[in-house]
Amino acid sequence: MEDLIKRARQCASEIKKYDDILIVSHIDADGLTSAAIAHISLERAGISSKVCFVKQLDKTYLNKIEEESYDLVLFTDLGSGMQDEILGRDLNAVIVDHHVPRGDNIRFHLNPHLVGFDGSDQLSGSSTTYLLSTQLGMNYDLVNLAVVGAVGDLQDSKKGRLVGLNREIMLEGVRNGFIDNQIDLRMFGKQTRPVYRMLQYSSDPIIPGITGREEGCIEFLRNLGIPLKEGEKWRRWIDLDFSEKRKIVSELVKLAIESGINASLINRLVGEVYILLSEPEGTELRDAMEFSTLLNATARYGYEEVGLKICIGDRDRSLSTARRLLAEHRKNLADGLNLVKENGIEEMENLQYFHAGKKIRETIVGIVAGMSIPLTNTEKPIIAFAKKDEGIKVSARATQNLVRKGINLAEAINRAAKEVGGVGGGHNIAAGATIPDGKEEEFLQRLNRILEKQLKSKGARL
Ligand code: C5P
Numbered sequence: 001m002e003d004l005i006k007r008a009r010q011c012a013s014e015i016k017k018y019d020d021i022l023i024v025s026h027i028d029a030d031g032l033t034s035a036a037i038a039h040i041s042l043e044r045a046g047i048s049s050k051v052c053f054v055k056q057l058d059k060t061y062l063n064k065i066e067e068e069s070y071d072l073v074l075f076t077d078l079g080s081g082m083q084d085e086i087l088g089r090d091l092n093a094v095i096v097d098h099h100v101p102r103g104d105n106i107r108f109h110l111n112p113h114l115v116g117f118d119g120s121d122q123l124s125g126s127s128t129t130y131l132l133s134t135q136l137g138m139n140y141d142l143v144n145l146a147v148v149g150a151v152g153d154l155q156d157s158k159k160g161r162l163v164g165l166n167r168e169i170m171l172e173g174v175r176n177g178f179i180d181n182q183i184d185l186r187m188f189g190k191q192t193r194p195v196y197r198m199l200q201y202s203s204d205p206i207i208p209g210i211t212g213r214e215e216g217c218i219e220f221l222r223n224l225g226i227p228l229k230e231g232e233k234w235r236r237w238i239d240l241d242f243s244e245k246r247k248i249v250s251e252l253v254k255l256a257i258e259s260g261i262n263a264s265l266i267n268r269l270v271g272e273v274y275i276l277l278s279e280p281e282g283t284e285l286r287d288a289m290e291f292s293t294l295l296n297a298t299a300r301y302g303y304e305e306v307g308l309k310i311c312i313g314d315r316d317r318s319l320s321t322a323r324r325l326l327a328e329h330r331k332n333l334a335d336g337l338n339l340v341k342e343n344g345i346e347e348m349e350n351l352q353y354f355h356a357g358k359k360i361r362e363t364i365v366g367i368v369a370g371m372s373i374p375l376t377n378t379e380k381p382i383i384a385f386a387k388k389d390e391g392i393k394v395s396a397r398a399t400q401n402l403v404r405k406g407i408n409l410a411e412a413i414n415r416a417a418k419e420v421g422g423v424g425g426g427h428n429i430a431a432g433a434t435i436p437d438g439k440e441e442e443f444l445q446r447l448n449r450i451l452e453k454q455l456k457s458k459g460a461r462l
């Protein structure tokens with residue numbers, strides 16, 4: 001951690017030399033919270049900044065910002081994979097990111113990988129930016145946003161809780177009275193949905209008879225003697241008492257075991273959840289998991305300004321717009337998952353894939369790929385294709401077990417994409433790319449061979 005703090009201090013003193021700063025960030029929950037942390041802490045330090053979001057950093061966008069001649073460009077939650085493209089330009093740049101770095105190292109660069117930590121679970125873009133913010137001033141309250149970004153990037157999914165540096169940061173937030181970490185059901189909607197709906201929409205793991213089954217969920221609660229309503233009001237998870245919650249959890253675990261779901265998936269059912277104490281109870285913003293989904297529902301649909309405003313503190317118009325977008329987002333995810341179920345997944349030796357064409361938005365196809373994992377052969381990474389306006393979006397997801405066996409998707413996707421004239425990168429467990437139209441088959445063939453080599457070389461080392 002000390003090496004990171006030292007780098008954070010160097011980046012902060014560089015930033016303080018300038019005024020007119022452009023923050024460039026990524027269009028997901030982690031990118032939004034990173035940008036918000038940067039923007040708020042710069043403002044508190046008396047430095048003005050403008051925020052822009054991109055789906056992906058590319059040459060065209062870099063050309064554009066080079067022309068706009070800002071004093072300094074601060075890249076958050078992206079940039080580390082594009083250092084060679086940034087370096088040769090007339091740009092003062094600081095990169096604060098957690099993706100696997102590529103190319104010659106830029107001078108002012110804060111990234112866990114540079115000091116030997118894995119950016120897929122140790123630090124998100126938001127928690128890395130939080131480290132920067134603590135060197136810009138007294139910004140300890142921004143820990144809330146740091147945790148929302150980390151949860152949004154699923155950095156707590158491996159163990160069912162935040163680990164490593166993320167954990168140190170989160171626990172500091174607990175000690176300072178901003179966050180409460182509790183062991184609870186790790187389902188979406190505990191703050192906001194009727195319990196039966198929360199159960200119905202659960203997808204990780206998929207529980208037969210519960211997931212997607214309204215009647216099944218109502219029946220399940222009735223059989224346990226748990227009232228669905230209090231007067232006219234549907235009861236939410238937060239309205240239940242401890243013994244009711246315990247009954248539901250043990251019955252869910254029993255159901256999952258009976259239906260043969262494997263132990264590591266069942267373990268994900270209950271874990272650590274993060275309550276943001278400054279947010280009102282019963283709102284999406286109170287729970288880091290719900291907050292991050294709400295943010296994804298904005299930025300991934302072109303409404304990044306709405307998400308950013310919520311992070312910065314707008315609780316009126318932006319929040320109601322985001323709630324509307326959230327309903328659409330959840331429908332799109334459910335439709336996407338159904339499409340995968342109906343059309344099926346093709347298998348190759350070392351990977352499996354589906355092509356969504358235009359039926360799943362390229363900005364959420366990665367989430368759908370991740371949600372499909374429990375439906376698939378978990379021994380192989382899943383690759384998803386979706387049509388972009390120009391070219392094909394590739395999203396790839398693996399499991400922790402595959403990473404242990406030697407799979408590194410950031411590396412594999414980057415190489416396979418480059419070989420067919422595309423660009424890509426990311427993390428060992430989740431990566432993405434854009435490739436030219438019509439190159440999907442060749443890309444798959446090349447990726448299949450690269451993955452085989454990764455597995456063999458790890459096998460040989462063991
Ligand atoms: O670009 P960024 O780093 O913010 O995105 C990380 C992506 O990796 C997220 O879409 C997240 O869902 C995915 N991920 C995952 N499993 C993990 C860690 C991250 O699918 N264990």
Ligand code: C5P
Pocket residue numbers: 026056081099365366367394395396423424425426427430431432433434
């Ligand atoms: O878009 P998707 O959610 O599949 O992205 C997975 C991971 O790969 C993210 O961390 C994203 O930032 C990264 N990625 C990348 N280059 C791309 C596309 C995605 O580094 N061209």
Ligand code: ZN
Pocket residue numbers: 030031077098124125126153
């Ligand atoms: Zn991120």
